[in-house]
Amino acid sequence: METIFWILSAITVIGAILSITLRNLVHCVLSLILFFLGIAGHYFLLRADFLGAVQILIYIGAVAVLILFAIMLTRHVTGDEGPREVLGGKWWAGMGTAVIIAGLLWAIIRKDQLTQVMPPGAASMPDGKLVAELGRALVTDWVVPFEAMAVLLTAALIGAVVIALEEVIRKR
């Protein structure tokens, strides 16, 4: 188990790092897919099977493909960027902030003694009915957020179409 954790962690971290450092945008997306896969593996390892499936379906199936489409639609930036153009202005400040936040999170995790928390025993493992429970909860206790999410996704869908179409309409 521990070995799997380390392997998965290595995959995720390498995928994440590559996806924000590579020059070629398509390569970036490919390593992002690697990262998503690693995260999905972590979900399976943590016994959140449904979420792992959702992760693969939504992130790899939808989001990554969407990003690929966006890259293709903004085509002439697909090729290699020159070395000086990759980073934005004040990039060092951004990196510094990221490092500081990582360090602080690290310190907080240590300080709050979360290192002591061990996984629960096998007795309390779920019995495979988790997905059914989730489904039932979604349409009973959680039905209002669920519906709100449906509205949000519809609005986002329409909004994305409108934003992307705007220029075309104006030309007519």
Next chain:
Amino acid sequence: MQHSDYLQHLAQQQWLIPLFPLVAAAIQSLLKRPARKLSATLTIGAMGLSCVFALRAFFATIGGPGGEHHEVERAIFDFTWFKFGNTSLDMGFILDPLTAGMAAMVAFVGFWIFVNATGYMAEDDNFTRFFCFMSLFAASMLGLVISNNLLTFFMCWELVGLCSYLLIGFWYFKPSAAAAMKKAFITTRIGDIGFFLGILMLYWKTGTLNLYTHDPFHPGALEQAGNLATLAGWWSLSAAGTIALLLFFGAMGKSAQFPLHVWLPDAMEGPTPVSALIHAATMVAAGVFMVGRMFPLFTAGAPPGGSTPVLNFVMWVGCITAVFSATIAVAQFDIKRVLAYSTCSQLGFMVMALGAGSLVAGQFHLLTHAFFKALLFLGSGCVIVGTHHEQDMRKMGGLKKYMPITFWCYLVGMLALSGVPPFAGFFSKDEVLLETFHRSKAAWGLATFAAFLTAFYMTRQMFMVFAGKWRGGGGHHGHGHHGGEPHEVPWNMWLPIAVLSVFAIGLGFFAHSYGRYLGAEGGEAAEGKALVMGSSIAVGALGILLGWVIYGRKTMVHATDKDPLAAMPAGLFTLLNRKWYIDELYDVTIIRFTAACGVFFRLFDKLVVDGVLHAIAWATWGISQVVRWVGDEFFINGGFDTGCESLRLGGRTLAKLQSGRVQNYFRVLSLGAAILLLIYFFT
């Protein structure tokens, strides 16, 4: 059915009153622009229906077994809106004489304003949008009147503000209208901060936002007023006094009390029916009504027949506003602007009456004023339409011949506003003055002076507009298809003012019964009554007489003639005409303030925000960045110089914070997150 049960039944149906205009607004928001007939029918029909319901509630509250004991009957209906944890938010409706009278007035006056508006807006392209906003305006005001809960009250209060914003700027393509709408919104928002703080403090001290609950175990906020008066608040006031003071700030903004009155005259930029609605039934009435609604808080802790510091403050604010705006109204030339300042002044009277401790006088003046001010504004709308969109009184004159119906109705409104005996304004103003007389002789004297000025400037306006010869027409080069002689307005414009003028004549006779209706003490305060009434009649007559002497004997002949008053010494007329330079004062101070803020924020940006970013750079990049830091040091100094220079550029400097770069915002955001983490780590 028992009478109280009947009232309870009606209280449950109070929500129907604002519902009709609200639905009408919702439907109209979907209508296409050419659907004028449908739009007008919907608006007026909905308003008529809610008027019927409001009147039914009103007559039900009258018909109670009042008789000898002046117990106010109050029916309420509360229900839970939603719950979270152990706290729940309630909504509720109330039906008591205060609400019923107010709702009936708003619905009734609003109805006739809408009828008039169909004529006034007949040629406007955005007819449906206009009536959509108007319906929403009326709905939110009615919702405010019937709510028994400060939360819904506040929501409707803000909706009223929003609608006035939308309607004042209805012709948003005019820069002045766009400026006026912003001014109205922002100025009232300043007061609303106080209102909101008051609500928060009330919730904090009483644990409820319901006004009345009729439940001894969970008393409503107003039922705890006596209790609050014993708790300590801020600035050596009692808790009730502090809350009342904060709430009153909201009323100052909404009801245009000095020094937050500046928005009201500019609100003239909207179409005239909007002005009528704002000045009579909705926006400005909301503030006075709120003070009336929360009156137990204002009077809490006052000795019998005595006053509290807050009440005194309220009275003096009202008194100053009354005199101050009356002086300004004397020197205005825009027909609507004169009326606007007179509204300010009359609102001052109402607030003063409330401050003098008399709910009845304040509310009654609010009601009568609503009728005759709506009449005057609609009348001025008729004049504006009749003279082909001319608003300058110097270019009018002689309209009596051309617009007889408008003239007679306007005359009624003018006499009512001036406080001439048989008209409504006389009785209500007299009551106000009497109550003030009992509280403070100085305030009474000032208010009487304001009443004199009122009679004077209204006479001035009458003579300038209706007497003499038609002075317009000459200057109409720009719009050829307009121009020409003034004409009488169509029936849908004069009918409303005719109806309203009936009320402006007759309503005054109900002064006494209204007092009993609101549950006032029956004792006739005879002391000083003769003096007050006599002086009130005298100053009214004097004002009209003086107006006749100055403007009536020799009417203006040319539009360019100088105002006879301009001969007043030492630029007094200019001072009044420029409204005591209050706007200019605010401009100067606000520019200075914004400039100071601008410099501060620029320095903050350069020194702190950038400084922190640079410090991070240090941490990551070490000493090699020293040179860069020096360079930025230079840049900081440069920024400082620019900052000083931009003192005169005012708020533009503030905008420099907005670099427009999304990553800049994001960086600052994550920096904030880092700081929060740091705080979490060390605590």
Next chain:
Amino acid sequence: MSIPLSHYLMLSAFLFAIGLCGALSRKNAIIVLMGIEIMFNAGILNFIAFWHYKYFAALTAQMFAIFAISIAAAESAIGLALVIAVYRHYKSVDVDEMKSLKG
């Protein structure tokens, strides 16, 4: 299996920082969005880790994760549509050049 909770949290903190770094320092808008996606995923991983280690019986964490994923999907759809619209307008997806909101 003796991985303490803190391993997951530290992993997720690390991923979060990587995503933040990408979002803050790259100038291609699409990569910025990808960085934000990475941050989202790091956050969701926290939910699931806590769920696994502490509140196994409750469904709240799973629900939150599902809703967060939906929101992330909506966000990326809108974000990429914006990128395309911006590209049409500026012929570039460089975030440094998108500064017409400058005050």
